[in-house]
Amino acid sequence: MRNKLFSLCFVIIMILSVSLTGCGSGNGNQAATATDKPADTAGNTGGDNAGTTTEPAAGGAADISGTITFLTNRTDMIGKEYDEYVKRFNEKYPNIKVEFEASQTDYNQQAKVRMASGELPDVMFIPTIPNSDLPKYFAPLDDLGLNDQITFKDFKSYEGKLYGITTGNSTSGIVYNKKAFAEAGITEIPKTWDEFLAAAQKLKDKGIIPLASNFKDKWPLNNWVYDMPRIIEGKADFPNDKLNTDTPFTMDNGYGKALSLLRELNEKGFLEKDINSTNWEQSKKDIAAGKFAMYYLGNWVINQVIGAGTTEDNVGFFPLPYDNSGTPAAALSPDFFYAVAKDSKNVDAAKAFVKWMIEESGYEDFAGFISPLKGKESNLAQLKDFQATGVVLQEGTPDDAAVTDISNKAQIDLPAIAQEFVLAKDPQAVLDKWNKAWAKSKKDLGK
């Protein structure tokens, strides 16, 4: 009897403590909001297209030897594509042994811990650290002979030395359903804003919703506010220009113009019927089925649209013509950056591997990226079409820490401003409001 009483009490205590601890976890999943945006850049497009490059092996390639470790976030490629890469790599550098280490969950976090403990793998990606810290951990890569070919050369450089090379780049543009375009009688991709509006009108007349904005979810507007303004201004550093002014958002600068384009599309009824009630997952299926015609998003979405139920040749990609000049331009943004650890025992071998990965692996095609090398044509059909328009790809610049500080202090969230701008009766008032917030925070922080 006593025993029974005891176990009963014990159970009650356990239940109470469980429910107590349960109380604390109410709002912890802010970070886990389901936007499968950057994580899914992976594609199943097959990566063996670049395997045929039969470049004569550089002199002395066989002399470099040693074992190197590569810490990678692409755990899905270990034992598959990576094995194939190493096989091809060893044809050129027979004496280098490459080992892969899979990163657990958070690459950035893990890399930082390894940096703190001083046990870095030979080849890795650069985590988010200030560029001034780069020389402490990484070896300069200037002697690879790639300096005049690579994109984003200054992104991870410090005091004139290059420490990181991008693994691949992304761009943003119009991803569209070719059948939907054909059905609406659009034979050529629009090259000016007016042509774009005309095409949208044709789609609308056919009962196809021209552009899926996914307005409600906010993040699908990122390209409108992070890419478009600097493209319109023709100035990669435009987002950091905010630092020199008290009125960063005006109708006649990049921000105002980019947001006005979105507003115009909405006013003309070229977006979803109710932009405050959109559904991201459903929109992918609708694009694939041709109920929606276009997305303005990064090239990562191409594979997701194909995966949502259409064939690869039905999906096209072209730069959004933001004005009537007819000269296409689009923003280029880097993914992870390769780096070689300064204290690696086999720096030469590591460098040779990085160079090979960039020039010959074909990783960018597998991952659905644009090549890190300037002007190199993509093997992916959509990206090839995109590049064939003669588009000028504008490389971005890193955000100035001061701009980030002021924006955070003023609680400026550009996609949210875009939403307000499009919905407001008086868009100028929205810009004025945020200019005021910007100016105040700038003053408060003394910048």
Add this chain to the structure above:
Amino acid sequence: MFGTLSYNKQKTIIIVSFLLIPLILLGTFTYYPAIKLVYYSFTNWDGYSPEKPWVGLANYREVFSNPDIFKVFTHNFAYFVMGILQNIVAIYFAVVLNSKLRGKNAFRILLFLPYIMNGVAVAFMFGYVFDTTNGSLNLFLNSIGLTGLGQTSWLGTETLVNYSLASTGFWRFMGYNMVIYIASLQAIPRDIYEAAKIDGAGSMQTLWRITLPNMKPVIQLNLFLTVTGALEVFDLPFVLTKGGPAGASQTYVQRVVDTAFAFNNYGLASAMSIILLFFVVAVLLIQQLVLSRGGDK
């Protein structure tokens, strides 16, 4: 093993050992974070760097000097209105389902079920209900001929969005309130009703003069839950609208979360949380004052 100890000592050991675990859990997961929160509210910590610079009352000053921050409380008004309505309906159902009614247990379960469901799942589900073009609500309205009403953007109209969201809360918590009311109804002695019946009281009179006064403490409790719930609502707008359209459904807690995790201003967010705590206490004191004015005779 403890048989040699005196009865009092045994009692102490039992009490201490039983209380130890819950108290440790309470301390580590409730009071320790709360104290930390107070501490952070006096710093301008960004949420990740090792140093936490002390700024005194600057965060509090900033909150009170920014009218925008308190403006979001107007959005909570819809939740109050719906909360009051929810309690009235709950009392109605409690009274109905406390009488002799065939299948009353089934009805009780049906009404209580939504409360068991996970809040985020409910929010997600109602995303499909409120969808403008494909949502079941608009499809229903269209099918019964209310085509004008069937075009409504339930979550996209600034004046409507908070009520749409609050009605989801109504659906979810009404059953919970009802169960509490039923329990309190069953605690009212039968003989009072019999005496009233003999004196010739009608059913409305019984409800007004006997049932409601006897339920007063429970009504107070439920109002307390409703008020705090309305002030602290977070999951519904977070999942369904992300505060949209253009911030029209943003709630205070959502703003706190954004301040802390999107804008890396942990200190300010902590100060905002502390202010919310005092706000809740103040509102409750007022409520107590108003409701207990009738006096407990």
